[in-house]
Amino acid sequence: MQTNLADFIRGTADGDEADAILRKCVHCGFCTATCPTYQLLGDELDGPRGRIYLMKQMFEGAPVTRSTQLHLDRCLTCRNCESTCPSGVQYGKLVEIGRKVVEEKVERPMRQRLQRRLLASFLPNSTLFTPAMKLGQQFRGILPRKLRAKIPLPERPLAAPTNKHERKMLMLAGCVQPAMMPNVNTATARVFDALGIEIVTAPGAGCCGAIRLHLGYNDDALDDVRNNIDAWWPYVENGVEAIVMNASGCGATVKEYAHLLRNDPAYSAKAQKIVDLTRDLAEILPMYEExxxxxxxxxxxxxxxxxxxxxxxxxxxxxxxxxxxxxxxxxxxxxxxxxxxxxxxxxxxxxxxxxxxxxxxxxxxxxxxxxxxxxxxxxxxxxxxxxxxxxxxxxxxxxxxxxxxxxx
CATH class of the missing domain: 3.40.50.1860 (Rossmann fold)
Structure with missing residues (x-):
């Protein structure tokens, strides 16, 4: 795909990356066959190829409208298209750049701005989210159906392991998971304990950054990323074997830390080390199959x-x-x-x-x-x-x- 980027983005880090990604696209349309929103809506602009065209036009200086914003909003960022694409188009990275640009150029209706700001402020903040979730679980039975569907039933807590082991791995506790499904983290620690590995968590670590990143609050998301690196770094320096991810959404984001901070001289090298250490459960536990x-x-x-x-x-x-x-x-x-x-x-x-x-x-x-x-x-x-x-x-x-x- 040939490109001619507009002055506002030409020569920038985002512009250079978007240009390289766009040039890989050969318009084949294989991606549409595996795009969930295209399958539901049947609209070319609600598939990866159509969204790529919209972003290309936007990067080349064409007017940006609420319609462009809507089609990008409808994207799940599932990245199924990346698994399908024979040309290796990194659609996930491209759409993040596209969303950043469209947020700068199109003002959302007030209701949407408030809704998105609330989500970006509330969900990653465990000091707010955890008590709210506990309150919701307590009164779950009388809540409206739509709200009740968002609140899982409380779990009977598992006992956390107390054994100390020479081998240690760091785990991201997460922001919503400890409140919604705390036994996931405890079960992780118990399984690793049975293998002679101690799971530790860094008290200062919080949201991986995914929530704010996908909502378009890029600066806030990068603050989340830097905060986690700062919280983890003493453990890294002490030789922790790996950083364990038991939420695949967090794992996918943490593995992007080096890319997200590639232009930050204070953090780029540390971010790469974090990526090198990060492993999903599905990468670690199969090694202990026997x-x-x-x-x-x-x-x-x-x-x-x-x-x-x-x-x-x-x-x-x-x-x-x-x-x-x-x-x-x-x-x-x-x-x-x-x-x-x-x-x-x-x-x-x-x-x-x-x-x-x-x-x-x-x-x-x-x-x-x-x-x-x-x-x-x-x-x-x-x-x-x-x-x-x-x-x-x-x-x-x-x-x-x-x-x-x-x-x-």
């Missing part, structure tokens, strides 16, 4: 359906490892026919684009439930909560299932 098989016991769960989050299979390009490990542990793991497609959660998407989000969720659940599993497992807090809101079949993180197999 040990886990020896430790596991059959405890009433035989058949599960697995929903691989987009941030795992497309964002991090990790496929097949969870299924393989669970199968080795004696489970029958079933995948739906559309396992490559998004469930519609996509961070704040279910709040900002509820109609599309819940249509995608219902389609996904229909295929998952046809597999007749005892439970549905996934690897990201947003996907789990979103799917659970539409089904009576238990939905849980696969690390919680693994912990159950080890401890009962």
């Amino acid at each position: 040990e886990l098989v020896a430790l596991a016991r059959r405890r009433g769960v035989h058949t599960v359906a697995f929903h691989p989050p987009c941030t795992l299979q497309h964002g991090q390009q990790i496929r097949g490892r969870v299924e393989h490990l669970l199968t080795a542990l004696g489970l029958e793991v079933r995948l739906p026919a559309d396992s490559h497609l998004c469930c519609g959660s996509a961070g704040t998407y279910s709040v900002l684009q509820p109609k599309l989000s819940y249509t995608l969720r219902n389609q996904k659940l229909d295929r998952l439930e046809k597999l007749e599993p005892q439970m549905i497992v996934s690897a990201n807090v947003g996907c789990i909560a979103h799917l659970q809101s539409g089904t009576s079949t238990p939905v849980t993180h696969w690390i919680q299932l693994l912990e159950h197999l080890l401890y009962g």
